[in-house]
Amino acid sequence: MPTLVIDGQEVTVEDGLNVIQAAEQAGIEVPHYCYHPGLSISGNCRMCLVEIESMPKLQIGCNTRVSDGMVVKTTSERAKHAQAAVLEFLLINHPIDCPVCDQAGECKLQDYYMLYGAYKSEMQLEAKVQKGKVVDLGPEVVLDEERCILCARCTRFCDEITQTGELGIFERGDHSRISLFPGKKLDNPYSGNVVDVCPVGALTSKDFRFKSRVWYLEKTPSTCTRCATGCNIDIYHRQGEIFRFRPRQNPDVNEYWMCDEGRHWYKSFQQDSRIPTPLVRDGLSFAVASWDGAGTAAAQAVRRTQDEHGPEAVAAIVGAKATNEEAFLLSRLLREQIGSTQTAGLAWSPADAFHDDFLIHADKNPNTHGLKSLGLLNGGGEAEAVLSAAEQGQVKVLFILGADLVSAFGQERIDSALGETTVILLDTDYNGTTEYADIVMPIAAAVETDGTCTNQAGRVQRLSQAFPPPGEAKAGWEALALLSTHLDGPDSVSITDVFGELTHSVPAFTGLTYGKIGLLGAPLAGVGS
Amino acid sequence: MAENVLLRHEDVPDIHKLDVYLAHDGYAAARKALTTLKPEEVTAQVKESNLRGRGGAGFPAGVKWGFLPKDSDKPVYLCCNADESEPGTFKDRAIIEKNTHILLEGILITCYAINAHTAYIYIRGEFAYGAKCLERALAEAYDQGLFGKDIFGTGFDLEVYVHRGAGAYICGEETGLIESLEGKRAYPRIKPPFPAVYGLFGCPTIVNNVETLACVPSVIKNGPDWFRSIGPESGPGPKIYGVSGHVAKPGMFELPMGMPLREMIYDYAGGIKDGKQLKAVMPAGSSFPVLTPDEIDVHMDFDSMRAIGAFLGTAGIIVMDEDTCMVRALEIIDRFYHHESCGQCSPCREGTGWLHKLLVRLEEGNGKVEDIELIDRICTNMTGNTVCVLADAAAMPTQSYLTKFRDEFVAHVTQGGCPLKKVAVQPEAA
Ligand SMILES: Cc1cc2nc3c(=O)[nH]c(=O)nc-3n(C[C@H](O)[C@H](O)[C@H](O)COP(=O)(O)O)c2cc1C
Ligand code: SF4
Numbered sequence: 001m002p003t004l005v006i007d008g009q010e011v012t013v014e015d016g017l018n019v020i021q022a023a024e025q026a027g028i029e030v031p032h033y034c035y036h037p038g039l040s041i042s043g044n045c046r047m048c049l050v051e052i053e054s055m056p057k058l059q060i061g062c063n064t065r066v067s068d069g070m071v072v073k074t075t076s077e078r079a080k081h082a083q084a085a086v087l088e089f090l091l092i093n094h095p096i097d098c099p100v101c102d103q104a105g106e107c108k109l110q111d112y113y114m115l116y117g118a119y120k121s122e123m124q125l126e127a128k129v130q131k132g133k134v135v136d137l138g139p140e141v142v143l144d145e146e147r148c149i150l151c152a153r154c155t156r157f158c159d160e161i162t163q164t165g166e167l168g169i170f171e172r173g174d175h176s177r178i179s180l181f182p183g184k185k186l187d188n189p190y191s192g193n194v195v196d197v198c199p200v201g202a203l204t205s206k207d208f209r210f211k212s213r214v215w216y217l218e219k220t221p222s223t224c225t226r227c228a229t230g231c232n233i234d235i236y237h238r239q240g241e242i243f244r245f246r247p248r249q250n251p252d253v254n255e256y257w258m259c260d261e262g263r264h265w266y267k268s269f270q271q272d273s274r275i276p277t278p279l280v281r282d283g284l285s286f287a288v289a290s291w292d293g294a295g296t297a298a299a300q301a302v303r304r305t306q307d308e309h310g311p312e313a314v315a316a317i318v319g320a321k322a323t324n325e326e327a328f329l330l331s332r333l334l335r336e337q338i339g340s341t342q343t344a345g346l347a348w349s350p351a352d353a354f355h356d357d358f359l360i361h362a363d364k365n366p367n368t369h370g371l372k373s374l375g376l377l378n379g380g381g382e383a384e385a386v387l388s389a390a391e392q393g394q395v396k397v398l399f400i401l402g403a404d405l406v407s408a409f410g411q412e413r414i415d416s417a418l419g420e421t422t423v424i425l426l427d428t429d430y431n432g433t434t435e436y437a438d439i440v441m442p443i444a445a446a447v448e449t450d451g452t453c454t455n456q457a458g459r460v461q462r463l464s465q466a467f468p469p470p471g472e473a474k475a476g477w478e479a480l481a482l483l484s485t486h487l488d489g490p491d492s493v494s495i496t497d498v499f500g501e502l503t504h505s506v507p508a509f510t511g512l513t514y515g516k517i518g519l520l521g522a523p524l525a526g527v528g529s
Numbered sequence: 530m531a532e533n534v535l536l537r538h539e540d541v542p543d544i545h546k547l548d549v550y551l552a553h554d555g556y557a558a559a560r561k562a563l564t565t566l567k568p569e570e571v572t573a574q575v576k577e578s579n580l581r582g583r584g585g586a587g588f589p590a591g592v593k594w595g596f597l598p599k600d601s602d603k604p605v606y607l608c609c610n611a612d613e614s615e616p617g618t619f620k621d622r623a624i625i626e627k628n629t630h631i632l633l634e635g636i637l638i639t640c641y642a643i644n645a646h647t648a649y650i651y652i653r654g655e656f657a658y659g660a661k662c663l664e665r666a667l668a669e670a671y672d673q674g675l676f677g678k679d680i681f682g683t684g685f686d687l688e689v690y691v692h693r694g695a696g697a698y699i700c701g702e703e704t705g706l707i708e709s710l711e712g713k714r715a716y717p718r719i720k721p722p723f724p725a726v727y728g729l730f731g732c733p734t735i736v737n738n739v740e741t742l743a744c745v746p747s748v749i750k751n752g753p754d755w756f757r758s759i760g761p762e763s764g765p766g767p768k769i770y771g772v773s774g775h776v777a778k779p780g781m782f783e784l785p786m787g788m789p790l791r792e793m794i795y796d797y798a799g800g801i802k803d804g805k806q807l808k809a810v811m812p813a814g815s816s817f818p819v820l821t822p823d824e825i826d827v828h829m830d831f832d833s834m835r836a837i838g839a840f841l842g843t844a845g846i847i848v849m850d851e852d853t854c855m856v857r858a859l860e861i862i863d864r865f866y867h868h869e870s871c872g873q874c875s876p877c878r879e880g881t882g883w884l885h886k887l888l889v890r891l892e893e894g895n896g897k898v899e900d901i902e903l904i905d906r907i908c909t910n911m912t913g914n915t916v917c918v919l920a921d922a923a924a925m926p927t928q929s930y931l932t933k934f935r936d937e938f939v940a941h942v943t944q945g946g947c948p949l950k951k952v953a954v955q956p957e958a959a
Pocket of ligand 2: 716871874916
C-alpha cells in the first residue's frame with residue numbers, strides 16, 4: 001500500500017496502480033485518451049503527461065506505477081503546458097465539426113479543450129490532412145477517419161477483448177487511419193463497445209447516431225435483462241423513450257462491456273405490443289377495465305375456485321423475467337392468502353440461443369437464479385407439472401406472471417391445458433399467451449420498475465425505474481400488492497419494503513438490504529463475490 | 530591505425546569471402562572467446578574496452594549486455610540492427626557487403642557473451658544485395674561449423690537468421706525493430722520495460738548496431754586496452770566516418786574516434802567542391818543539430834560533441850556549401866520525419882506534418898514571421914514527450930536551423946520566397 005503525494009494531497013492506494021488510477025482515487029482526473037482501464041497500456045496519446053519529483057522528464061501517468069513516497073504533480077506549470085500542447089497537436093488536423101458530430105457533449109476533445117482554454121487555430125482548414133468520412137465498419141459502427149485521434153482503443157479492444165482482430169492501423173504518420181483488415185467486417189457480438197471506448201466522435205453507433213443530442217438524455221443506472229449475466233448498464237432516455245443502453249462498469253460482472261444483443265434490447269421495451277390498461281374477458285374479446293375492477297374479478301375467481309375445488313386448484317407460473325420481488329409477492333399470495341403451494345417458476349430460452357464464454361449466456365432470462373433461490377425452480381419441470389394438472393382439470397385458476405407459455409410449450413399444449421382454465425395474466429406486452437387470459441393486468445417493463453434480479457452467478461442486482469410505465473400499467477410489485485389487498489392480504493408500500501420482507505422469509509437473501517445491493521449488486525448468502 | 534578493422538576490405542581484397550577472412554585471422558577472436566573465456570569474461574572485456582554503441586546513442590555495449598536479467602529462464606535473443614536508414618549514413622552497409630564476416634564473428638562472440646542461441650539480423654528492406662551477402666557468408670560459415678550446433682566443439686549452439694525489413698525508418702528504433710520482427714507494425718514500445726528485460730517475443734533481448742558488433746572481435750582479439758587506446762578513452766575504437774554532400778571527395782573513412790570535423794571535411798573529403806565556402810554541416814546524420822563553419826574544430830567523439838551541444842550520432846557528415854538554401858534543406862529534413870513518423874504519438878504524428886507544412890509555406894514565400902516562432906514552439910512541444918525519440922530527432926535539427934540561420938528564414942518571409950531561388954519545392958510526399 002504505497003503512500004504518495006498527488007497535487008499536494010497525500011493518498012494511500014493499493015499496490016500496482018498507475019498514476020491515473022491513484023489520482024482518480026484522490027478525486028483528481030489526469031486527462032487522457034488512449035488509456036482505458038480495461039485495455040493494455042498503449043501510451044500513445046501523451047495526454048497524461050505529469051511531473052514526478054526526481055524524474056527529469058515528464059512521465060505518462062498511464063505507464064507509471066505509483067510507489068511509496070512518490071510526489072506527483074498533475075497540474076504543475078510544466079505538466080499543464082505539455083497537456084495543452086498535446087491537445088493542440090490533436091486538434092491540428094481535426095475537422096472541428098462539433099456542430100454536426102454525434103459525440104458532442106461526451107467528447108474528450110471537447111471537454112479538455114474547454115478545460116485548457118481556446119486557442120486560435122494555427123492551421124488553415126485546407127491544409128489539414130483529409131481522410132475518409134462515414135466509413136462503414138460493420139452492422140453497428142461507422143468511422144470518421146478525420147475525427148480519429150488514433151488512440152488505438154478500438155484496435156486494442158478487438159485484439160485483446162474479443163480477440164477477433166478486425167481493426168488495425170494502416171499507413172503512417174499523420175496519414176495513419178483505423179481500418180478493417182482486408183476481407184473483414186466489424187461484426188463480432190461485442191462490436192458496439194468500440195463506440196463506447198472511442199473517446200472522440202470517430203466511431204459512432206449506427207443505431208444511436210443523430211437520434212438525440214446526449215445532453216438532452218437522462219441516464220438511469222440499471223441492469224440488462226437480455227440474459228442471465230445481467231451486465232450493468234445505463235439507460236439513456238427522454239420522456240419515456242429509450243435511446244440507448246451503455247455498459248456501466250462492474251468489475252464483478254461485465255467489467256466495462258456489454259454485448260450488442262443487450263445493447264439493442266432496449267427496443268424490446270418500446271414496441272407497439274404494450275398492454276395499456278387492465279382487461280377483462282368479454283366473450284371473444286377483452287373489455288377495458290379499471291385496476292379495481294380487474295382486481296375484484298380476479299379475487300372473485302380465486303375465491304370461487306377455492307370454495308369449489310380447494311386451494312390447490314389455484315396455481316401460478318412465474319417467468320424468470322419477473323423480478324425477485326414480483327415472484328416473491330405472487331408466491332406469497334398463493335401460499336398465504338389462498339393456501340396453495342402451486343407456484344412454479346419457468347425459465348425458458350430458445351434452444352438455439354446464441355451464447356459464448358464471455359458475457360452472453362444461453363439462459364435468456366435475467367432472474368433464473370432468483371426463482372431458484374425462492375424455491376420456485378428446481379428441476380425445471382415445475383411449470384410443465386402445473387400445465388399437466390390443468391389438463392387433468394385439477395387447476396382451475398392460473399396466474400401467469402411474465403411468461404409467454406405459448407413460446408415455451410407451443411400452441412397445441414396450451415390449448416389443451418388452458419382451454420378450461422381461468423387465466424389471470426400479468427405481463428407487459430401482448431403475446432401468444434394473452435388470448436388465453438381472462439383477466440389481464442399490464443405491468444411495467446424492466447426499465448420502468450424498481451426491483452432486483454439474481455444473475456447466473458448468484459449476484460443480486462437492481463433494476464431501476466427510468467420512467468413510469470405507459471398507460472395505466474403498474475409496476476409488477478404494485479399490481480401484486482393490489483391483488484393481495486383484494487384477497488385480504490397485506491399491502492406493500494415500497495420496493496425496499498418488499499425486499500425487506502423477502503429477505504426475512506427467504507434464507508438465501510439473508511443479510512441483504514436494498515441499499516446494500518447498491519449500484520453494483522451483492523452476492524446471495526453463500527455465493528462468493 | 531595501421532590496418533582497417535571495419536573497412537578491412539580496403540586492405541585485404543575479398544575479405545568478405547570466408548577463406549580469405551580465415552586466412553587473415555578470421556574467427557580467431559571467436560574461437561578465443563568461446564574456447565578460453567567465460568561469457569561473463571567476454572562481457573567484462575567489452576565493458577572494459579568502453580565500446581559505445583554506434584547506432585547513434587553511444588550507449589556502452591558491455592553495460593547494456595549487463596542489464597540482462599540473471600535469473601530469467603527465458604531464451605535471450607540478439608538483434609543486429611542493420612536497418613541503417615539515417616540520412617547521410619552508409620557505414621553499416623559497407624560492413625555488411627564488404628566485410629561481412631567481421632559482423633558475423635561479432636554476432637557469434639556477442640551471443641556467446643549474452644548466452645543467446647538465436648540471433649536475428651534485421652536488415653533494411655532496400656539492402657537486397659546486403660541481405661544476399663549476409664546469406665552467402667552465413668552459408669559458408671555454417672558449412673565450416675562456425676554457426677549451428679556445437680561451435681568449436683564447445684557445445685555452444687547458435688542459429689542466425691537474416692530478416693529483411695519492409696521499409697520504414699522507424700524499424701531501426703530498437704523496439705520498433707522488435708515489433709517488426711514479431712510481424713507487427715513497427716510501433717516503438719513504451720519504455721520501461723527495456724528490451725534487455727522484455728524484448729523480442731517478450732524475452733530478454735540485446736539490440737546492437739552493425740558497427741558496434743563489428744567492433745567486438747577486435748576487442749577480444751587485441752584486448753580492451755588496445756581498443757581504449759584508439760581515440761578518447763571514454764568512447765574509443767575504430768570508427769567509420771561517412772562524408773557526403775558538397776565535398777570534393779565524398780566517401781567513407783575508417784579512423785580513430787575523435788577525429789576533428791574540420792579534418793574530415795577538408796583533408797579526408799577533399800574540402801568543399803568547386804572551391805566554394807562551407808555554409809553548414811550536419812555531423813551526425815540528420816537527427817541532430819547542424820553546425821556552422823566556426824564550430825567545426827570539434828573532435829568527433831561522443832563526449833566532445835556533447836560538450837558543444839551537438840552529437841556524434843552515426844557520424845554521417847552532411848556538408849553544405851554557401852549556395853545551399855537552409856530553409857529548403859530543413860524542409861527536406863522535415864519532410865523525411867513527416868514521412869517516417871510512425872504516427873503513434875500525438876506530438877510526433879501531428880507535429881512532424883505541421884513542421885513540414887510550415888516549412889513548405891516559408892520556402893514557397895507564403896510564410897509569416899510568426900511562423901518561425903511557431904515552428905520553434907512546435908519543436909519545443911514535441912521534445913521529450915514521446916514514446917521514441919523520433920520526435921526529438923525532428924525537433925533538434927529544426928530548432929538548430931532556426932537558431933543558427935534565422936536570417937535566412939526571415940529573408941524568406943520578407944522577400945516572399947527563397948533569396949537563392951534555386952530549385953522549386955517538391956510537392957509533399959503523400
Ligand atoms: C527513429 C530511430 C531510428 C533508428 N534507426 C537506427 C538504425 O537504422 N540503425 C541502428 O543501428 N540504430 C538505429 N536507432 C537506434 C536504435 O534504437 C538503438 O539505439 C541501437 O540500435 C542500439 O545499438 P547500439 O547500442 O549498438 O548503438 C534508431 C533510433 C531511432 C529513435
Ligand atoms: S515519437 Fe514518433 S516515431 Fe516515435 S513512437 Fe512516437 S509517433 Fe512513432
